[in-house]
Amino acid sequence: xxxxxxxxxxxxxxxxxVIGSGMSGGWAAKEFTGKGLKTLIxxxxxxxxxxxxxxxxxxxxxxxxxHGAVPDEIQKANPIVNRCYAFGEDAMHFFVKDAEHPYVxxxxxxxxxxxxxxxxxxxxxxxxxxxxxxxxxxxxxxGFAVDWPIRYxxxxxxxxxxxxxAGISGNRDGLAELPDGEFLPAFPLNAVETFFSNHLKxxxxxxxxxxxxxxxxxxxxxxxxxxxxxxxxxxxLCQRGCPFGGYFSANSSTIPWALKTGLCTLRPHSVVxxxxxxxxxGKATGVRIIDAQTKEAIEYYAPVIFVNAAALNxxxxxxxxxxxxxPNGLGNDSGxxxxxVAFHNYxxxxxxxxxGAKEWTTDGRNPAGGxxxxxxxxxxxxxxxxxxxxxxxxxxxxxxxxSGDGIGQELKNxxxxxxxxxxxxxxxxxxxxxxxxxxxxxxxxxxxxxxxVPQLKISVDYDDNDEKMKKDYLEQMTEMFTSAGFTNIxxxxxxxxxxxxxxxxxxxxxxxxxxxxMLDKWHRLHACPNVYVTDGASMTSTSCQNPSLTYMAFxxxxxxxxxxxxxxxxxx
Amino acid sequence: MNRRAAIxxxxxxxxxxxxxxxxxxxxxxxxxxxxxHLKIDADQEKLVNSLTETILPxxxxxxxxxxxxxxxxxxxxxxxxxxxxxxDFITGLGGFADEAKKQMGKSFADGTDKERTAFVTxxxxxxxxxxxxxxxxxxxxxxxxxxxxxxGYTTSKFFMTKQVVYELxxxxxxxxxxxxxxxx
Numbered sequence: 001x002x003x004x005x006x007x008x009x010x011x012x013x014x015x016x017x018v019i020g021s022g023m024s025g026g027w028a029a030k031e032f033t034g035k036g037l038k039t040l041i042x043x044x045x046x047x048x049x050x051x052x053x054x055x056x057x058x059x060x061x062x063x064x065x066x067h068g069a070v071p072d073e074i075q076k077a078n079p080i081v082n083r084c085y086a087f088g089e090d091a092m093h094f095f096v097k098d099a100e101h102p103y104v105x106x107x108x109x110x111x112x113x114x115x116x117x118x119x120x121x122x123x124x125x126x127x128x129x130x131x132x133x134x135x136x137x138x139x140x141x142x143g144f145a146v147d148w149p150i151r152y153x154x155x156x157x158x159x160x161x162x163x164x165x166a167g168i169s170g171n172r173d174g175l176a177e178l179p180d181g182e183f184l185p186a187f188p189l190n191a192v193e194t195f196f197s198n199h200l201k202x203x204x205x206x207x208x209x210x211x212x213x214x215x216x217x218x219x220x221x222x223x224x225x226x227x228x229x230x231x232x233x234x235x236x237l238c239q240r241g242c243p244f245g246g247y248f249s250a251n252s253s254t255i256p257w258a259l260k261t262g263l264c265t266l267r268p269h270s271v272v273x274x275x276x277x278x279x280x281x282g283k284a285t286g287v288r289i290i291d292a293q294t295k296e297a298i299e300y301y302a303p304v305i306f307v308n309a310a311a312l313n314x315x316x317x318x319x320x321x322x323x324x325x326x327p328n329g330l331g332n333d334s335g336x337x338x339x340x341v342a343f344h345n346y347x348x349x350x351x352x353x354x355x356g357a358k359e360w361t362t363d364g365r366n367p368a369g370g371x372x373x374x375x376x377x378x379x380x381x382x383x384x385x386x387x388x389x390x391x392x393x394x395x396x397x398x399x400x401x402x403s404g405d406g407i408g409q410e411l412k413n414x415x416x417x418x419x420x421x422x423x424x425x426x427x428x429x430x431x432x433x434x435x436x437x438x439x440x441x442x443x444x445x446x447x448x449x450x451x452x453v454p455q456l457k458i459s460v461d462y463d464d465n466d467e468k469m470k471k472d473y474l475e476q477m478t479e480m481f482t483s484a485g486f487t488n489i490x491x492x493x494x495x496x497x498x499x500x501x502x503x504x505x506x507x508x509x510x511x512x513x514x515x516x517x518m519l520d521k522w523h524r525l526h527a528c529p530n531v532y533v534t535d536g537a538s539m540t541s542t543s544c545q546n547p548s549l550t551y552m553a554f555x556x557x558x559x560x561x562x563x564x565x566x567x568x569x570x571x572x
Numbered sequence: 573m574n575r576r577a578a579i580x581x582x583x584x585x586x587x588x589x590x591x592x593x594x595x596x597x598x599x600x601x602x603x604x605x606x607x608x609h610l611k612i613d614a615d616q617e618k619l620v621n622s623l624t625e626t627i628l629p630x631x632x633x634x635x636x637x638x639x640x641x642x643x644x645x646x647x648x649x650x651x652x653x654x655x656x657x658x659x660d661f662i663t664g665l666g667g668f669a670d671e672a673k674k675q676m677g678k679s680f681a682d683g684t685d686k687e688r689t690a691f692v693t694x695x696x697x698x699x700x701x702x703x704x705x706x707x708x709x710x711x712x713x714x715x716x717x718x719x720x721x722x723x724g725y726t727t728s729k730f731f732m733t734k735q736v737v738y739e740l741x742x743x744x745x746x747x748x749x750x751x752x753x754x755x756x
Contacts, residue, residue, distance in 0.1 A: 060732065060740060067644075067727040071651040188747040234742045363749035364742040398751075400736070404722045407627045407692055415726055416735040418755045 022119025025308035026250030031559035045115030054241030118251035149521035170213030191360035192396035311536030331525030345431030370395030664713025
């Protein structure tokens with residue numbers, strides 16, 4: 001019996017455990033296995049294998065029962081996830097349905113989740129800009145949150161490292177506020193995007209429209225072909241999973257790469273209940289899971305644990321990992337765990353028409369989505385009545401003059417009309433928000449999820465700074481659109497709840513001082529240094545750039561550090 | 573551009589959220605189409621079928637019936653509209669049938685192509701008239717059917733392969749493309 005028990009423990013012991021198989025977890029697994037470590041990935045959802053498990057990927061619109069529309073019953077049963085732009089008939093099987101994983105909204109929060117191998121990396125919008133020195137020095141300069149324990153120079157080589165493998169398309173634009181990277185050819189701006197780019201260059205200081213940088217293989221290198229991925233075919237049906245591996249997802253890239261080493265075990269249906277802390281040893285020794293299907297509790301062990309469960313679920317796991325040493329959650333000596341949660345403000349947009357460039361249109365589809373306007377507010381110095389700033393999308397498109405007027409042959413002619421309409425232009429706001437103690441997540445004292453884990457209670461809201469910034473975005477864009485000669489300008493300001501941006505961050509922030517932060521500069525818990533958190537939970541501030549690329553770079557950097565510590569014997 | 577937004581916009585056009593009791597006549601023949609929520613009889617089914625064919629008739633290209641658009645319209649109304657919209661649909665179906673009968677002297681489905689076209693053309697005119705009062709919800713009904721007919725048609729295999737070709741795998745993005753060439 002004793003031997004059997006020892007064998008069973010041995011079977012459940014690894015060199016490293018990675019919680020989560022998505023954007024950052026996939027990278028952790030790839031890096032650990034690449035350095036020869038036997039690695040366990042715990043994924044709470046089902047397994048989704050590249051190509052094999054993309055059931056809708058090659059369907060034409062008419063092959064869907066509702067040609068893409070979501071049935072009313074499903075919409076009504078899922079008011080939260082139904083608000084997500086990508087929740088359509090073609091991809092709804094990759095989203096968590098509202099009832100499947102309940103949570104408590106102390107304030108309205110649209111928590112959009114994807115529980116499967118690859119997580120939300122299957123579904124993301126694939127925009128990948130580096131953060132800049134202005135982002136990492138932001139809290140210190142502007143006096144909010146705490147100072148990041150790192151600077152751009154610390155992360156720059158790791159950006160290069162992950163960009164080369166993931167495949168990022170873009171131009172070297174030479175902008176300090178949006179550092180260049182290791183780029184594949186960019187998807188070019190079209191006629192009107194170029195027109196607006198030139199207009200800004202001519203009339204404004206430091207305002208640019210550049211080709212949006214995105215995780216698409218515009219021209220694959222050998223390293224991408226080695227992953228079994230091929231050139232992006234401009235389908236723009238990415239949320240279905242790509243049969244070409246044309247965009248970066250954990251499913252198409254890091255996870256199969258890790259599995260190929262033979263050192264990686266991927267365990268789906270594994271809901272992490274908590275991280276096990278051994279008071280005597282003074283460190284974390286493993287992870288306790290609930291098998292999602294059998295509800296059986298199982299423990300796995302490793303000398304190092306990476307938490308990559310996605311920002312808020314990483315918070316939940318730490319909050320639920322209590323011990324006599326850490327009664328308020330693992331590593332929570334500072335009392336900051338779950339606090340200083342922030343997000344991106346996507347609640348404004350603008351659209352207009354352009355009566356020009358009529359000799360041009362586009363052909364095919366642009367996976368980058370068009371142009372990107374890097375932050376131009378408060379970059380070099382504070383110049384407005386709000387802190388920080390916003391980036392913006394900018395896109396122009398031209399459609400056919402399709403009309404549903406009339407009946408009979410007239411209607412048929414109107415619907416198939418071979419005549420182009422005027423150019424339409426649009427922009428959406430991506431605003432940085434300020435992390436605050438009053439924006440927090442915690443565990444509900446009574447309610448539990450179907451696996452017996454306490455439900456997460458979310459209390460996150462906009463503030464006055466967000467309102468001022470939104471007003472400025474709408475004013476500045478309206479002015480730039482007007483001076484460019486765009487007409488019929490319509491602004492949009494909606495009341496969407498935080499969360500719908502799917503850029504929630506923080507709660508386990510990095511910092512120099514263990515008294516005011518959770519993680520050190522290597523993403524280790526100050527108070528339990530064999531546990532690393534390298535997903536969105538670790539962000540001290542949010543920048544206004546999309547965060548996924550930064551999670552990837554941070555994760556690769558942290559694994560490199562962890563393996564170094566192991567070699568030194570510090571994690572034995 | 574965005575199909576999802578288009579569907580939502582269409583849903584907005586489709587009638588207000590007024591709940592009205594449905595008046596069903598169970599003694600009439602059963603509809604052939606299988607529906608989960610909507611309750612319609614054979615006559616009502618015939619009316620909707622002939623309305624979709626009137627909106628989208630067979631000309632030198634296929635019409636609604638040949639493309640199965642009538643069945644798609646029923647499926648969409650059954651699955652993708654709210655209870656309130658479905659109540660409006662049923663009420664408006666009755667109103668539409670009554671008005672057609674009054675004007676044509678026979679049921680809509682029994683009318684000739686010309687008679688049905690004349691009646692629907694009149695609905696089209698009403699739809700542009702700001703002062704038109706949709707007392708019997710017949711306009712709400714008509715616009716639901718027309719909206720779904722258009723959606724079904726423009727996303728049909730026929731339309732997307734023969735009229736305006738949809739490419740599943742474009743394999744290219746030309747950012748600067750001559751407009752003349754695109755519409756050639």
